[in-house]
Amino acid sequence: MRIEQLTFTRFLAAVSVVVFHYGKKSFLFNNDIVSFIFSNGNVCVSYFFILSGFVMIIAYGNNAVISVSDYFINRFSRIYPLYFFGILLIFFLQLRTYNVDILGLFLNIFMIQAWVPSKVLSVNSPGWSLSVELLFYIIFPLMFNKFYKISSLKKVSFFIIIFWVLSQVFLHLQFEFYGGFELDTIKNMLNYNPLMHFNEFLIGNVAGLFFIKNLQEKKGNYDFAILLFVGLVLLALKFRFGLNFHNGLFAVFFIPLIILFSLNNGFITKLFQKKIFVFLGEISFGIYILQYPVYSWVSAYSINKYFHINDVTSLFFIRLVMLLLVSSLSYVYIEKPIQNIIKNKKKIIVFF
Numbered sequence: 290m291r292i293e294q295l296t297f298t299r300f301l302a303a304v305s306v307v308v309f310h311y312g313k314k315s316f317l318f319n320n321d322i323v324s325f326i327f328s329n330g331n332v333c334v335s336y337f338f339i340l341s342g343f344v345m346i347i348a349y350g351n352n353a354v355i356s357v358s359d360y361f362i363n364r365f366s367r368i369y370p371l372y373f374f375g376i377l378l379i380f381f382l383q384l385r386t387y388n389v390d391i392l393g394l395f396l397n398i399f400m401i402q403a404w405v406p407s408k409v410l411s412v413n414s415p416g417w418s419l420s421v422e423l424l425f426y427i428i429f430p431l432m433f434n435k436f437y438k439i440s441s442l443k444k445v446s447f448f449i450i451i452f453w454v455l456s457q458v459f460l461h462l463q464f465e466f467y468g469g470f471e472l473d474t475i476k477n478m479l480n481y482n483p484l485m486h487f488n489e490f491l492i493g494n495v496a497g498l499f500f501i502k503n504l505q506e507k508k509g510n511y512d513f514a515i516l517l518f519v520g521l522v523l524l525a526l527k528f529r530f531g532l533n534f535h536n537g538l539f540a541v542f543f544i545p546l547i548i549l550f551s552l553n554n555g556f557i558t559k560l561f562q563k564k565i566f567v568f569l570g571e572i573s574f575g576i577y578i579l580q581y582p583v584y585s586w587v588s589a590y591s592i593n594k595y596f597h598i599n600d601v602t603s604l605f606f607i608r609l610v611m612l613l614l615v616s617s618l619s620y621v622y623i624e625k626p627i628q629n630i631i632k633n634k635k636k637i638i639v640f641f
Contacts, residue, residue, distance in 0.1 A: 290347050292551045294561040295340065296570030302333035303573040306415075307580050307609065309333075315602040329526045332534045334418050337577075338486050339543045341422060342493020343500070345429055346437075347551075350501045354438065355430045364426050366631035368419060371575055371624050373398070375413045378582035383412075406477035414581050417481050424483040425490040432494070442502055449491045453537065456488035460536045480535060489537040496544045500551060510555035518546045568617075575616030575624070583612045 309330025312318045318327040349355055376397050383389045393411025396402040403409050403420035410417060437445055463479050479485060522542045525534070532538060550558070560566065587608050593599045598607070 290351075292344075292347065293567055294550050294553065294558040295344070295547065296573075297561040297566040298547075298550060298570070299337070299340070299573035300566070300569040300576070302336050303576040304609075305330040305333045306577060307612065310580065311584055311608065312605045315605050317602055325527050326523065329529075329534065332526070332539055335486075335489055335535060335537060335539050336543050337418065338421070338425075338489035339493040339496075339537070339540055340547060341425060342490040342495075343497040343544075343547050345425075346494050346497025346501065349433060350497060352433075354434045357430050360430055361426075362631060366628045368422070368574070370627040371619055372400070372416060372419055372578055374619065374623055375416065375578045375582050378579070378586065379413050382582070382585055403481050403483050406474040406481070409477050409481045413578070415578055419578065421481070421483040421486050424487065428487075429490075429494075432491075437494070437498060442498055445498060446495050449495045453488045453492045453540065456485075456536070457538055460485060461533060464533050485536050489540065492537065492540045492544065493547075496548060500548055504548060504552060508552050508554050511549045511553040512555035512557050515546065515549045515553060515557055518542055518549065522546075572613070572616040572620045575619045576612060579616055579619065580612055583615050584608050587611045 305327065308318055308327045313324075313327060318324065349360075376394070380389065380394060390408075390411050393402065393408050396405055396408050397412040397416055397420075400416075400420045400423045402411055403417045409420075460479065522539075525539070525542065550561075589599075589601075589604045589608075592604055592607060598604060
């Protein structure tokens with residue numbers, strides 16, 4: 290089952306992360322009215338993790354069991370080609386400057402950089418989240434086949450919600466204790482280590498299981514409820530009260546939003562299901578994983594040098610347009626063709 294209207298939300302989240310990284314100097318994003326939104330744009334990575342847990346259940350929830358080999362081939366074909374393309378772009382850039390990070394390159398290729406605090410943001414820095422997702426992908430078939438399929442929803446929900454609550458308590462205690470220390474190793478472990486984000490994927494799984502068993506037939510017009518929860522998100526970002534949203538606390542808002550989007554058949558859904566918005570959602574992975582390579586190759590210095598443009602807002606949008614273009618071309622000529630090649634080879638192997 291595919292829920293089209295969720296696809297465009299990935300685009301909105303990906304662009305918010307890009308603004309968080311590269312747009313905060315622009316008056317459009319750092320003014321008193323909206324700066325609190327985009328200064329917290331990294332919380333959208335948490336949205337990706339929770340949404341990933343939800344859609345994995347939506348994709349496999351009606352299966353008796355998950356075929357591990359098929360599952361890993363599908364996951365590999367979906368994420369690794371473009372992920373590796375991003376690494377190549379940064380590698381060639383490093384070659385030009387004679388500054389190749391050999392260890393970082395090795396860790397990134399095998400998607401294990403998030404386990405090494407000093408290298409978690411090495412090479413293609415947004416790739417840390419894919420290193421985190423790798424843990425989710427490895428564990429998911431085991432969780433699905435050995436726990437979700439043989440246990441009641443009540444039991445699954447109880448253990449995972451308890452785990453989520455304990456994770457939030459633990460993480461906030463750690464941030465409270467280490468927040469004032471300039472210890473990059475500890476901060477990187479708290480912010481980027483895969484185990485620190487596991488609660489987000491699991492709570493997304495629970496939301497998906499609950500949706501399949503109890504909600505998927507209850508479609509209706511939930512436009513107002515969606516706008517209400519968007520308003521609650523904005524209020525929470527505006528008045529943080531010292532809370533850390535980076536490691537799953539925002540599930541209290543994101544899960545209702547994901548479910549409401551999934552059930553909605555109102556104006557927002559009809560808008561998000563337009564082909565152009567679905568396509569933008571489809572290229573959102575490229576927007577996210579290629580942001581650093583594209584913004585590195587199309588540097589502000591180069592634009593200023595060759596086109597004499599130094600306005601920070603203009604520079605941001607020129608580079609954003611380039612990112613959208615590269616992501617679109619990558620989706621059409623790298624992501625989809627390689628996915629099809631791998632899937633066709635899988636069919637041939639199965640046939641023989």
